[in-house]
Amino acid sequence: MTELATTSEALALHKQFCEDVMSMPGGEKIKICQQCGTCTGSCPTSYLMDWGPREIIAAFRAGMIDRVVKSNTIWLCTSCYSCTVRCPAGIKITDLMYELKRLAIKYDLAPKDGKAPAMTKYFVDSVHKHGRNHEVELMTKFMLTKDWGLPFKFAGTGLKLFTAGRLPLFAKNIKGKDELDKISAYLDAQEAKAQ
Amino acid sequence: MRYLYYPGCSSEATGKAYDISTRALMGKLGVELVELDDWNCCGATSYFSVRELDSFAIAARNLAIAEQQGDEDLCVICNACYTTLAKTNRYMADSPExxxxxxxxxxxxxxxxxxxxxxxxxxDVLINDIGLEALGEKVTHRLTGLKVACYYGCQYSRPMGAFDDTEFPVTMDQFFQALGAETVDFPGRVKCCGGMMMLTKEQGALRLCQELLKGAQDAGADVIVCACPLCEMNVEGYQPRVNKTFGTNFDIPVMYFTQLAGLAFGADPKQLAIDKQIVSCDRVVAAIPA
Known part of the structure; x- marks a missing residue:
């Protein structure tokens, strides 16, 4: 993982993160978080987190970007949206977690051995390649790079799924799969122009 | 009655039975589903972590095709696809940018x-377009005596809350009550199964599934019904792993809600791909009066 060596580097990054988060629809609401902790209390995975979502918001506002991106918190968000629908300040916390994941990947701050960042990447790769997510390809790639033990742990169920025809080996490509690349390329160009 | 239909990527693999049983169920109800032309992945949760706009844009490709293909509403079966597509509409309406x-x-x-x-x-289509009363009248095999745990999952009504409550949804219970079943008071109804975390942080997801299974068992459920391929995969496919990890011996049939509903409207178990389930559903099928 990249170390944020100097304070000026950390400050610049904090500024960048703030700008990015504020540019999201509703992103500015993070300013009115009153630290009530409803998000952490509602979170099904907070018991596994270094810091709960409430603390991540506090750390983010305090400019402690290191703590935000190096914690396991953002990668344990399962997108259940419990926090989002309950937040009394109307902060879209699930969207914030997505944005922080994106920034961690973009600035190369995500844990290198992390399974969740890899899963995200392989998912997107599979969709861009075929137009749809090919589950078997995704799982195979994930196993080969991140979890060699998976086939053994999952052998019994995997075999049953396979015989039930629930694990097709070959991917089908959609006709318009190139459109997805073009859509991303357009958005890349727009983002580059804005910076 | 006619709808455009978005099956979603899981319907081609682990969630095949959801697609097969949906088509059979809607056929029995006289609803025509026209598959969306050349649909792509909705982007699910992964795309949001790449760039929010990418996610909206690739989801919108499907919606643009739907708009071109016909005037019918777009019917979606997977909770996650539903949320991603509906969220795209909402954000496009809320933000001119x-x-x-x-x-x-x-x-x-x-x-x-x-x-x-x-x-x-x-x-939403079943409850609000067809209606509970009409559904009750069409039932050929009432699910009398069957205790059903309705597992809505996260993205059924969160964050959209478009057709049911975000905290305490009831539509799935109402639906199965109309079909003659008894729905149990299942505390896990909107709790998370762990989703993709089953692959990235297995122990954490297994614990969530263990709590769900225990909740259904304690409530006396004969079967858990789902509306999401990820929920179904985790709660059903990982039952052996849950048992191994926690020393439990869960053996609870889990079905897509469309499979169980299909039986009530006279579809054959084969037509509903009930043989594709990992935990045998024979007990459930046998309990339904011929």
């Missing part, structure tokens, strides 16, 4: 989207 950026990106592939195509969860 998102609307413009999405249409800019679609313009790069000679498409455009008004932001207006109604995205409907299949349960």
């Amino acid at each position: 998102v609307f413009e950026a999405v249409n800019g990106a679609l313009g790069a592939v000679d498409r455009s989207y008004s932001g207006q195509k109604p995205v409907r969860h299949i349960m």
